[in-house]
Amino acid sequence: MRKMRMVALLAAILIVAAMPLMAKGSAEVSDDGTFQMTKEARIIVPANPGGGSDISARMIADIVNRNHMTEKNFVVENRPGGACAVGYNYVGSQKGDPYTLLSLHSGNIVVSAVNGWEMQWDDLTDIIAIMAWDDITLCVRTDGPFETIEDVIEYAKANPGKLRFGSDQRGNTSQLGFELMRKYIGLDMNYVQYDSSGDVASALLGGHVDVGILNPGECIGQVRGGLLKPVVTFAPERISGELFGDAPTFIELGYPEITYREFRGLSGAKDMPEAALNYYVDLCKRITETEEWNVNYLEANNLQPAFMPHEEAMQFTADHVNQIMQTFEEVGYFDLLN
Numbered sequence: 001m002r003k004m005r006m007v008a009l010l011a012a013i014l015i016v017a018a019m020p021l022m023a024k025g026s027a028e029v030s031d032d033g034t035f036q037m038t039k040e041a042r043i044i045v046p047a048n049p050g051g052g053s054d055i056s057a058r059m060i061a062d063i064v065n066r067n068h069m070t071e072k073n074f075v076v077e078n079r080p081g082g083a084c085a086v087g088y089n090y091v092g093s094q095k096g097d098p099y100t101l102l103s104l105h106s107g108n109i110v111v112s113a114v115n116g117w118e119m120q121w122d123d124l125t126d127i128i129a130i131m132a133w134d135d136i137t138l139c140v141r142t143d144g145p146f147e148t149i150e151d152v153i154e155y156a157k158a159n160p161g162k163l164r165f166g167s168d169q170r171g172n173t174s175q176l177g178f179e180l181m182r183k184y185i186g187l188d189m190n191y192v193q194y195d196s197s198g199d200v201a202s203a204l205l206g207g208h209v210d211v212g213i214l215n216p217g218e219c220i221g222q223v224r225g226g227l228l229k230p231v232v233t234f235a236p237e238r239i240s241g242e243l244f245g246d247a248p249t250f251i252e253l254g255y256p257e258i259t260y261r262e263f264r265g266l267s268g269a270k271d272m273p274e275a276a277l278n279y280y281v282d283l284c285k286r287i288t289e290t291e292e293w294n295v296n297y298l299e300a301n302n303l304q305p306a307f308m309p310h311e312e313a314m315q316f317t318a319d320h321v322n323q324i325m326q327t328f329e330e331v332g333y334f335d336l337l338n
Contacts, residue, residue: 028098028276035275037071041099043266046087046108048080050198051168052134052215056264057103059297063287070283074101080195083115083169084108092124094269098276102267104130107173109317110324114171114333121321124270127313128277129284131265132297133304134215135235136177137247139228141204149232149253152211153185160188166200166209167193171333173262174213176324177234180258183331204228215262216244217301235261239302260324263306265313281309 028038043057054076061074079087087102094100102125112121140146146155156163167174170193181187192209194200197218204212205227212219212228216239222228223243230247233239236259238249250258266284268277287293288307298305308316328334 029273033275035098035273035279037099039099040072041070041074041101042077043074043101043103044087044091045076045078045103046080046084047078047168048196048198049078050201050218051196052218052264053103053105053108054078054196054198055217055301056105056132056297059293060103060266060287063290063292064283066292067290069286083171084111085115085117088112088117088121088124089119091267091269092119096271096273097269098272098280100269101128101280102269104128104263104265104267105134106262106264106317106320107169110176110321111169111172113321113325114175114328122314122318125267126270126272126277126310127317128266128268128280128310130263130306130308130313130316131284131288131293132263133306134217134262134264135233135239135302135304136173136213136215136260136262137219137230137233137239137244138177139201139204139212139214139219139223139230140210141207142226142229144207144210146210146231147229149248152231153187155210156187156189161190163187163189163211164192164209165189166203166212167191168195168197168200169193171328173260173324175333176260176327177213177258179328179331179333180234180260184255184257201228215301217303220301234259241302244302260327264303265308277310285309 029035043061045054045057047053057076061076064070064074079090091100091102104127109121146152165178167178178191194203197214200212201214201219201222203209219228223230230244233247233249235249238245268280285307
């Protein structure tokens with residue numbers, strides 16, 4: 001009898017221990033293979049509040065919650081640090097959980113490859129959908145010494161190592177802009193790293209850096225307020241709109257090699273149930289069709305519309321990362337680390 005009680009107790013302990021794993025999606029998938037949320041979903045932002053990833057995540061959550069697009073709400077949780085590694089590794093630890101999502105930004109994905117993480121982006125997450133193109137600008141203070149990108153280039157050439165180039169993270173697409181300018185214009189600049197693009201904008205306003213590399217949505221308020229000025233874009237064409245339209249492309253300046261763009265969207269924990277993945281793909285598609293997304297997010301932040309569902313987005317991103325890695329090799333970034 002005592003042995004039977006011990007067996008029963010051990011079985012109960014094993015069941016309790018397994019409950020978190022059982023809760024990761026199985027109970028929410030019905031017999032017909034559909035998924036319904038039974039608790040809140042968290043969008044993890046691997047950076048501080050105020051940056052592009054944070055803005056995107058909060059817009060997604062706001063649209064979902066205000067329009068009652070899901071059975072339960074979305075909440076946003078910032079987990080910055082380690083050049084995005086803290087947030088990505090946390091999502092990786094939630095494998096199979098359909099309630100752990102991630103704010104997708106191509107710049108953060110590139111970090112995992114360039115910095116040689118033990119676990120790469122596609123080991124830690126599955127992309128649900130790409131939802132927008134986000135181009136990149138180089139900004140200066142309107143009350144600073146630079147009026148144009150030509151002014152910036154002239155100063156950097158005359159004062160090697162003096163120009164302070166503000167950027168978020170290391171080994172991402174923001175640093176790619178720095179490395180491209182270093183190689184193809186021949187500039188010797190001082191790379192100043194921050195934890196988020198919001199920190200870069202603050203440092204630029206405070207005079208702690210001379211230029212800052214930012215997406216339009218990360219600086220549009222300061223540009224509209226006359227505090228910051230975009231002097232060039234890394235996009236293949238000028239960014240539309242009166243606030244950014246005067247900034248030339250590097251192609252116009254005679255540097256066609258200094259061209260690339262980023263994308264944003266939503267990812268989730270690796271290997272979530274297929275029904276949950278399909279649920280979120282459909283949700284992302286519906287989000288991109290709302291007026292709030294197109295007017296309050298894309299137009300308001302000078303982003304361009306896009307939509308790629310899971311499988312297409314995963315392949316596109318893998319190809320994108322390979323191209324970026326090749327570019328980092330061409331500009332000699334990895335040689336500098338050795």
